[in-house]
Amino acid sequence: MDRTERYDVVVVGAGNAGLAAAMAAHQAGAKTLVLEKAPRDWRGGNSYFTGGLFRFAFDNLDDVASVIADMTEEERVAVDVGSYPQKAFYEDLMRVTESLSDPDMAEILVSQSLPTMQWLAKSGVRWILAMGRQSFKVGNVYKFFGNLVIEAVGGGVGLSDMQFEACEKMGIDVRYDTKVHTLVTDDHGRVTGVIIRQAGGADQAVDSGAVVLACGGFEANAEMRTRYLGPGWELAHVRGTPYNTGDGHRMAMDIGARPRGHWSGAHACAWDYNSPADGGNRKLTDLYQKHSYPYSIIVNIDGQRFVDEGADYRNYTYAKYGREILKQPQRAAFQIFDQKTVKLQRDEYRIKEVTKGVSDTLEGLADQLGINQDAFVRTVREYNAACQGGEFNPSVLDGVGTEGITPPKSNWALPIDAPPYEGYAVTCGVTFTFGGLHINTRAQVLDTEQNLMGGLYAAGEIVGGLFYHNYPGGSGLMAGAVFGRLAGASAAADALR
Secondary structure, eight states: OEEEEEEEEEEEOOSHHHHHHHHHHHHTTOOEEEEOSSOGGGTTGGGGGSOOEEOOOBSSHHHHHTTSTTOOHHHHHTEEOOOBOHHHHHHHHHHHTTTOSOHHHHHHHHHTHHHHHHHHHHHTOOEEEOHHHHEEEETTEEEEOTTOOEEETTHHHHHHHHHHHHHHHHTOEEESSEEEEEEEEOTTSOEEEEEEEETTOOEEEEEEEEEEEOOOOSTTOHHHIIIIIOTTGGGSEEOSOTTOSSHHHHHHHHTTBOEESOTTOEEEEEEETTSOSSSOOTTTTTTTBOOOGGGSEEEOTTSOBOSOTTSSOGGGTHHHHHHHHHTSGGGOEEEEEOTTTGGGOOGGGGSSSOOEEEESSHHHHHHHHTOOHHHHHHHHHHHHHHBOOOOOOTTSOOOOOBOSOSSOOOSOOOOSOSSSEEEEEEEEEEEEEOOEEOBOTTSEEEBTTSOEEEEEEEOGGGBOSSOBSBOOTTHHHHHHHHHHHHHHHHHHHHHHO
16 A cells, blocks of 8 residues: 555545535645545536525525625616525425424524525635526516525536635645545544545555545445335436445445435436436536426326426425436426427527427327327326416416316416427436435434444535435535535544644
């Protein structure tokens, strides 16, 4: 084994959570090293593939403006962000996770969300209002929906670049093409470092006062997906980095860490049917997603609807509907729009890399997309007949629903009757897995007897206990930053003690 180095804190993984941990550890005075398995061209983890939207609690526009330092008065009067107090954020999290989210973790996420946004802003991350993805113009004002109002400048790519730039300015050492494959422990079980292997090189030991695992979930590991999520999940498309293969889970559990959370659950959404299967596209990042489905109907290849497209704002349904698509024949579904709602489509529908059909007739659209024609036409006619009318408003839960069909459509239910019709073929895209390690309120990992594991901390997608079945959109990045900051500060405090 090659020579041994020494750092106060070693962070494994260089996504949003890992870089937040590194910045917090450095700011606490710790000599910090970030180790990233991917090459530099693939840096950023899953964060790179996101839209860069963060969910946080705020009472008013002043709270939002405290994050966007250069918001003008003209911008302030042109938007309605509403309010999203901590209580509402907490209730949303509990509602979509079926009240399974750990209350202590949920409280930390909610209470530290705004302070963490402000900390990121001070550390060099720039923010803008998420006008294009999260608002509709009502009169002269842009009204935001789903309590998601801010994104990083440049989306996930911009977020990643700004965090790396902040780390570089701080002088934090970041190494790429460096796989951590073993956690080193002393005779008392305390983690005292890692064993790394760089491409083509020999193993090397790195000693440290503390280690933070922020190396993602196991969504890019087909074997682990099938083992934990269930049969068929090896066929899901990987939305993000191909380097999140569960290494951190394995290393931690090998030395006795306690698994926690929804190991058979994952964030999975509608993803273009012909997207790459084994990892995302660094150019398109999140543009294979198709998230305007609340204003469409969704059918499978047999022409049957299978979800309530308008059950809630897409922020609260998209992460669980990928699982429902995976259950369908050939793992395929089709979002059907007419000209009344095409104008509401997000920009991702207009890229050239899209699996799409357009026809003046329902029969022609079915033939283009390979849907059972007779069943599809019958489904659309039954749906149209069930639409009850009302005042359609995409910026609120408008209650414009159906009656007498299963599944219902609870909001935004307009008849599909204005050709030309458009259909978009999608499959299941898995984003990240929910099962992970058990941490305490300092982000320190617990062992199987629920004792503290000295020197070991975790943050981001590798942490279990926060998300079950579903999650509120934007809370994944927020959780990564909140618990990354917490893990880095805690690790530094313990290492320097």
